[in-house]
Amino acid sequence: MRPFKGRDVISVLDFTREEIDYILDKADSIMGLASENPDMLKGKVMAILFFEPSTRTRVSFETAMKRLGGATVDMSEPRRTSIQKGENLTDTIRVVDNYVDVIVIRHPLEGSARLAAEVARNPVINGGSGAEEHPTQALLDLYTIRKEKGRIDGLKIAFVGDLRYGRTVHSLSMALSNYDVKLYLVSPELLRMRREVVEYTSKRIPVEEVDDLDEIIEEVDVLYVTRIQKERFADVSEYMKVKGSYRITLDHVKRMKEDAIIMHPLPRVDEIDYSVDRTPQAKYFKQVYYGLLVRMSLLALILGAVE
Amino acid sequence: MRPFKGRDVISVLDFTREEIDYILDKADSIMGLASENPDMLKGKVMAILFFEPSTRTRVSFETAMKRLGGATVDMSEPRRTSIQKGENLTDTIRVVDNYVDVIVIRHPLEGSARLAAEVARNPVINGGSGAEEHPTQALLDLYTIRKEKGRIDGLKIAFVGDLRYGRTVHSLSMALSNYDVKLYLVSPELLRMRREVVEYTSKRIPVEEVDDLDEIIEEVDVLYVTRIQKERFADVSEYMKVKGSYRITLDHVKRMKEDAIIMHPLPRVDEIDYSVDRTPQAKYFKQVYYGLLVRMSLLALILGAVE
Amino acid sequence: MRPFKGRDVISVLDFTREEIDYILDKADSIMGLASENPDMLKGKVMAILFFEPSTRTRVSFETAMKRLGGATVDMSEPRRTSIQKGENLTDTIRVVDNYVDVIVIRHPLEGSARLAAEVARNPVINGGSGAEEHPTQALLDLYTIRKEKGRIDGLKIAFVGDLRYGRTVHSLSMALSNYDVKLYLVSPELLRMRREVVEYTSKRIPVEEVDDLDEIIEEVDVLYVTRIQKERFADVSEYMKVKGSYRITLDHVKRMKEDAIIMHPLPRVDEIDYSVDRTPQAKYFKQVYYGLLVRMSLLALILGAVE
Numbered sequence: 001m002r003p004f005k006g007r008d009v010i011s012v013l014d015f016t017r018e019e020i021d022y023i024l025d026k027a028d029s030i031m032g033l034a035s036e037n038p039d040m041l042k043g044k045v046m047a048i049l050f051f052e053p054s055t056r057t058r059v060s061f062e063t064a065m066k067r068l069g070g071a072t073v074d075m076s077e078p079r080r081t082s083i084q085k086g087e088n089l090t091d092t093i094r095v096v097d098n099y100v101d102v103i104v105i106r107h108p109l110e111g112s113a114r115l116a117a118e119v120a121r122n123p124v125i126n127g128g129s130g131a132e133e134h135p136t137q138a139l140l141d142l143y144t145i146r147k148e149k150g151r152i153d154g155l156k157i158a159f160v161g162d163l164r165y166g167r168t169v170h171s172l173s174m175a176l177s178n179y180d181v182k183l184y185l186v187s188p189e190l191l192r193m194r195r196e197v198v199e200y201t202s203k204r205i206p207v208e209e210v211d212d213l214d215e216i217i218e219e220v221d222v223l224y225v226t227r228i229q230k231e232r233f234a235d236v237s238e239y240m241k242v243k244g245s246y247r248i249t250l251d252h253v254k255r256m257k258e259d260a261i262i263m264h265p266l267p268r269v270d271e272i273d274y275s276v277d278r279t280p281q282a283k284y285f286k287q288v289y290y291g292l293l294v295r296m297s298l299l300a301l302i303l304g305a306v307e
Numbered sequence: 308m309r310p311f312k313g314r315d316v317i318s319v320l321d322f323t324r325e326e327i328d329y330i331l332d333k334a335d336s337i338m339g340l341a342s343e344n345p346d347m348l349k350g351k352v353m354a355i356l357f358f359e360p361s362t363r364t365r366v367s368f369e370t371a372m373k374r375l376g377g378a379t380v381d382m383s384e385p386r387r388t389s390i391q392k393g394e395n396l397t398d399t400i401r402v403v404d405n406y407v408d409v410i411v412i413r414h415p416l417e418g419s420a421r422l423a424a425e426v427a428r429n430p431v432i433n434g435g436s437g438a439e440e441h442p443t444q445a446l447l448d449l450y451t452i453r454k455e456k457g458r459i460d461g462l463k464i465a466f467v468g469d470l471r472y473g474r475t476v477h478s479l480s481m482a483l484s485n486y487d488v489k490l491y492l493v494s495p496e497l498l499r500m501r502r503e504v505v506e507y508t509s510k511r512i513p514v515e516e517v518d519d520l521d522e523i524i525e526e527v528d529v530l531y532v533t534r535i536q537k538e539r540f541a542d543v544s545e546y547m548k549v550k551g552s553y554r555i556t557l558d559h560v561k562r563m564k565e566d567a568i569i570m571h572p573l574p575r576v577d578e579i580d581y582s583v584d585r586t587p588q589a590k591y592f593k594q595v596y597y598g599l600l601v602r603m604s605l606l607a608l609i610l611g612a613v614e
Numbered sequence: 615m616r617p618f619k620g621r622d623v624i625s626v627l628d629f630t631r632e633e634i635d636y637i638l639d640k641a642d643s644i645m646g647l648a649s650e651n652p653d654m655l656k657g658k659v660m661a662i663l664f665f666e667p668s669t670r671t672r673v674s675f676e677t678a679m680k681r682l683g684g685a686t687v688d689m690s691e692p693r694r695t696s697i698q699k700g701e702n703l704t705d706t707i708r709v710v711d712n713y714v715d716v717i718v719i720r721h722p723l724e725g726s727a728r729l730a731a732e733v734a735r736n737p738v739i740n741g742g743s744g745a746e747e748h749p750t751q752a753l754l755d756l757y758t759i760r761k762e763k764g765r766i767d768g769l770k771i772a773f774v775g776d777l778r779y780g781r782t783v784h785s786l787s788m789a790l791s792n793y794d795v796k797l798y799l800v801s802p803e804l805l806r807m808r809r810e811v812v813e814y815t816s817k818r819i820p821v822e823e824v825d826d827l828d829e830i831i832e833e834v835d836v837l838y839v840t841r842i843q844k845e846r847f848a849d850v851s852e853y854m855k856v857k858g859s860y861r862i863t864l865d866h867v868k869r870m871k872e873d874a875i876i877m878h879p880l881p882r883v884d885e886i887d888y889s890v891d892r893t894p895q896a897k898y899f900k901q902v903y904y905g906l907l908v909r910m911s912l913l914a915l916i917l918g919a920v921e
Contacts, residue, residue, distance in 0.1 A: 034350065035350070038349050038350040042652050042683075043648065043649070043652040043681060043683070045677050045680055045681060047673070055382055056402060059354070059380045059382060059403070059406055060406065062380045063352050063380055063406040063407065066352055066378035066380070067350060067352060067378075069349075069350070071680035071681075073673050073676045073677055073680070075669055075673060091880070091881060091882060094899045094902075095670060095880060095899070095902050096673070098899060098900075098902040098903040098906065099673055099674065099677040099902070099903075099906055100677065266398070266402060267398060267399075268398060274397075285401045285402065285405060286405075288401075288402050288405040288406070289405040289406075292405065292406055341657065342657070345656050345657040362689055363709060366661070366687045366689060366710070366713055367713065369687045370659050370687055370713040370714065373659055373685035373687070374657060374659060374685075376656075376657070573705070573709060574705060575705060592708045592709070592712060593712075595708075595709050595712040595713070596712040596713075599712065599713055
């Protein structure tokens, strides 16, 4: 296993299964380690460089850094800054790289995080690039499954909703292909998962595309729900029809296995009914906490505070 | 007295007089305690969740947390975030609650802070909700009076200006009703204090509504001035007439008791003439510093760093 | 030499050459001191009060404070805050002054930083005021020259580009007039340096105004490049002509002394060709790092953490 210290985190494909499991193991103990040594990252500074808004991901990273004793600087308002004056991404990265110890970047263009990592001497973490990659979300999703189901191997996992535009499901399906799982892709025709992701994943694990949630609801161990956005449809009536079919209600929960779990990357709008929140299957808020642990684990490893 | 650790701070009515005095006593010593133990809140994180802009309140809370060794994460730009995507307040609170140890919320709707406190497992502090409540402002106002006058009981206190729309005076008049004070409400007819607040307060302490500042200026111990906003008046000429009548000048100060004090929640526009700043009665900038002490006191108590 | 503790930093003219050298000497050792004592500024809080956007300067100051163990509060979004409600600068400073230990201000109006320093009891650092002063930039420019050339005295230094509107070159030329240097001012007629700055500087050191970069390119030790903005020209064709003449390419580098250095305050648009970045003469990204060291040095001195 390559050492984690100084590594970039751009794609889930940058990590072997062994490395992923190592990061998740470390997440199990990181809060305890931070309590024992709250100065673990004292004097270290992380830059947040977000070219797209994202409260959730930003605050998760910031809190992770701060709970380890580190500090953060936020550069996430590009409209008001040097970007406006025409500076290119490479120059921006070179400048930030001189200030901090680690950079978290989120950018609407594919490849931007990879470019940043090539330019920067310090480690770069991809906080979401284009529609393709969101590696720390995939890691926290794996961690949630492992914590709540006790294992990942042997599970039947369904992705439901918009599988085409959500970077979360792309990164997660690639990450899951390291494990012995069966994957169901449940979506309307228009929002099918991108071909290249299906191809990559289906070479390594069984993948089945399904139209109807009812076909698999009783069978799955993990139901991973994503939001369907109205803007994706040319015709609103088409959207209204589709939307209802992939909306999770108490009725679905009753038909699920008792120990199945429901996940969601959040924010949720109404694709999961609020009544579901009170069921034992609902794990999407715990998922948030697990995300904090995984990001603490990653930061501590990459900055060399733990091995 | 109920322990403070883990308590929410939503309304001044959540505290007994004994509890309020305890918080103010702690404010007397908190800066010394923080110097002795600057790591008092090390490893703790506070979320700022402001749905309305407020530099003053935000920075006061942030500085309080940081002077105690804690960290903060700012979520106060709702337009750029998940809120935009349609997430409801309950979900937002549940997410934040997974990251941090205490949440400070400011929201334009009545009841929102209370709702947040019900949803969150961690303590919630109301940083201003609707036009009704601003409990930490009321506490710092009480503290200012106590520090500058040596006591609260026995004083004559006048509120001047817009008593209808200012949440500051609502919270403060309820808080003052715990003490043996006489309250004068000095405002134009249109900006009289809300009936329910007058009713609550006047059952407990003597309250007198007055049109004319001149009637009480020589008598009061505390003059609490608030801003009159032009937007409240349909007729600008009406505004211009009223505005002048409640504007504090050197002439007023000369007629006040020598040891009377002038307070203002700030920001001030021109309702107190700048020449007044140099008089010994002017305490509105000291009030800012007292606010820092009171918020440090509250955070240390609620997070269990002091008893 | 006056003690640094508690001093304001408004203009480079506030410092003698001896004091400037002292700050730069301290910058040499500050990163080591911070490693030995990462709690140097623990419990201290710095306010960022920027009335103009500037990622670079803001993040440089924030990182400097945090690497010394201090904390920061950001007040740099004036549109959303009390300013909007009509509060004047004096009141804003008085409020902030009650919260923090040091204030960094950036303001579009001349004299605003000086005013802030007069109002505040705590030290004020000018992060750029109007078109005239940017003292910390001047100090970091001096430091870059000293580090990369081993000395400042005896050098030939050329400023190239827009010398009229750039506050960087104004502060730097005044700072350089403390040293035994020769200064070339290379710019189009329209963007000549302001008369008062030339007069001040040329009384103390030799200053020569030059139209053509080619006249001095082979001779200089330091080439300090600034950006020419299209908006400064009434006629775009005039801009296009001028722009090309002051754009640094590999061809210029080849004609420079082997040990000459190229500096730029950044952000760079296209006034230095990207191919120049890879030459040993290019020091503009190292300059960024030196800025961090100089700001750490200043903060540690002013807050009394080092002597």
